[in-house]
Amino acid sequence: MALPRRQFITQASAGLAGTLLASLVGSVPGCAPARVAVQGQLRGAGHSLGHLLRTPGKIPPPTRIEEVDTVIIGGGVSGLAARRTLHQLAPERTTLLLELEPATGGNAASGHNARTAYPWGAHYLPLPDTRDTELLTFLQQAGVLTGYDAATGLPVYDETMLCHDPAERLLLHGHWQAGLMPEVGVPAADRAEIDRFLFEMEYLRRATGADGQELFRLPLALCSANDPMQALKKPLQAGAAAMGALTSLPLKQSLFKNHFERTNVSELPQIVNWEMDGGPFITMPQVYTEDQEKGGVFNSNLGMYRIQLSGNDYEQDK
Known part of the structure; x- marks a missing residue:
């Protein structure tokens, strides 16, 4: 249905007047909406107090002299932790902690109102590791x-x-x-x-x-003191460790062919360590084995396995 021109102008004018009136309500006495005051403040280091330290004559003279074993300057997290540690290690020693601000805590300071306590900084502690x-x-x-x-x-x-x-x-x-x-x-x-x-x-x-x-x-x-990634990030500094790893690899037997001779199991000392053992054992020998098809150091295993030398159905030297 078409809207008559006169009716359109009347409704448009009324809408525009309502918009202008709404924008002026805040400036008309008695028409301003109720405002709720939100209390708050900006927190930080007290520069005005800190500047007193460099202005001669601004700080009053001391009224007393104290003698203590340890003085900690600053009541932030580090200062408070140091104070607690000193008290645990040497409770008999006197400690004085100095803080410029009215309260300790530093960046981890907190406040309290009628309803609850709250942190001034975004400091939250994740649930700690049970090993800590x-x-x-x-x-x-x-x-x-x-x-x-x-x-x-x-x-x-x-x-x-x-x-x-x-x-x-x-x-x-x-x-x-x-x-x-x-x-x-x-x-x-x-x-x-x-x-x-x-x-x-x-x-x-x-x-x-x-x-x-x-x-x-x-x-x-x-923390561990041995970071394997450091060898990749700083290869020159890790050169000594790399050379140590190379020299620790098993050497080929051919280098020692003049120093070793073949022996038999029966020629080894036959020691029975426990009465209930089935015979003599070597408790912690180093056993070197190789792949039958692919020999060599990189296809081998070196471990400690208890070895029986004789007894029961064991046949020596076979």
Whole structure:
């Protein structure tokens, strides 16, 4: 149905007037919407206090003199950890911790309102590895860890201290992306760098050194000192290790043909170690075997296997 011209102009004018009126409501006295004040503040280092240290005459003279064994300057995470460690190792020694701010904590400081406590920084502790006994002990002393499950042996935490993993997002080029790694509008070179970084992180998460320890583990003192990837990244520095590996390979028998003679099992000492054994044994011999079709060092095995020399149905020298 066609809309008459006069009716169209009337309705359009009314709509435009309503839009203009809505935009002016905030400026008309008595028509402003109710506003809720959100209390907050920006936190950071106290520059005004720090500047007093370099301004002569601004700091009042000391009122007393204290003599202590150790002074720790700074009450951040490192300073607090040092204070706790000193107290554990030498509780009889006196320690003084100095902090410029009204409260300790540094970047890990927290606050508290009428409803709950909250962190001033985004500092969350992932559930620790059960092998990290030092951290678990600290959490138990702090009341975060309340005990251990009798059936599984796993730590039991105060649920009021736990939270879900934060849902991290990234706003890039006007689009929200899940996670902190950019996905949209990333140049190929940057994408390659990100992939290489993620590969390195995954390698550190899974890899172990020659001593069987993880390459990355907290505390860092428990990390392995033998990183096999260093031989690929820095071949010159790993040259000595490579030469050591080459010299440790079994040598061909032909090099020692003038030093060895064939012997028989019956000529070896026949020692019975336990009364219930079926006969003499060599408990921990080094047994070298080769593939019958493909001989050589790289088709061989060297291991320790208990060998029976005689007794029962065993026939010597066969």
